[in-house]
Amino acid sequence: MPIEDFIPSQINWLAEFTIIGEAQAKGNSRRLVKRGNRTISIKGEKALSFVDAVKWQAPLLTPLPECDLIVAMEIFYVDLRHDLDGSLVLDALAGRCFKNDRQVKELHQYHALDRKNPRVVVKIAAKI
Numbered sequence: 001m002p003i004e005d006f007i008p009s010q011i012n013w014l015a016e017f018t019i020i021g022e023a024q025a026k027g028n029s030r031r032l033v034k035r036g037n038r039t040i041s042i043k044g045e046k047a048l049s050f051v052d053a054v055k056w057q058a059p060l061l062t063p064l065p066e067c068d069l070i071v072a073m074e075i076f077y078v079d080l081r082h083d084l085d086g087s088l089v090l091d092a093l094a095g096r097c098f099k100n101d102r103q104v105k106e107l108h109q110y111h112a113l114d115r116k117n118p119r120v121v122v123k124i125a126a127k128i
Contacts, residue, residue, distance in 0.1 A: 011070065014126060016121075019053060020053070025087075055092055058122070064095075064097070064099050065097075065098050067127065069098055069103045069105065070126075071090065073086045073110070076112045076119045079113070084109055085109075098124070
């Protein structure tokens with residue numbers, strides 16, 4: 001079902017766009033690397049690749065909104081095994097569509113299936 005079936009129609013969206021590519025879960029896409037005497041956790045290759053895709057495909061809003069925001073995401077996965085997790089999308093949008101993901105005060109996420117065309121449909125609105 002599309003986002004429009006769940007979100008009130010009277011919302012004036014600041015931005016609506018689609019990110020092509022398979023969304024990655026923030027928590028499940030980490031790897032351990034050794035730096036000197038320390039072992040640290042960093043984003044895995046798939047997560048880094050997806051963050052790059054978001055930064056290339058998401059619009060640059062100028063000026064960046066400074067208000068509280070509503071974000072709606074419909075995340076299309078290639079299979080049903082993925083956890084619904086849009087946190088990496090929010091992280092990647094910071095600095096492009098808003099200053100900081102802490103501005104997001106209302107978040108709607110929807111899990112969808114499209115085996116041939118994984119993507120994330122994103123809508124951003126000011127929270128009034």
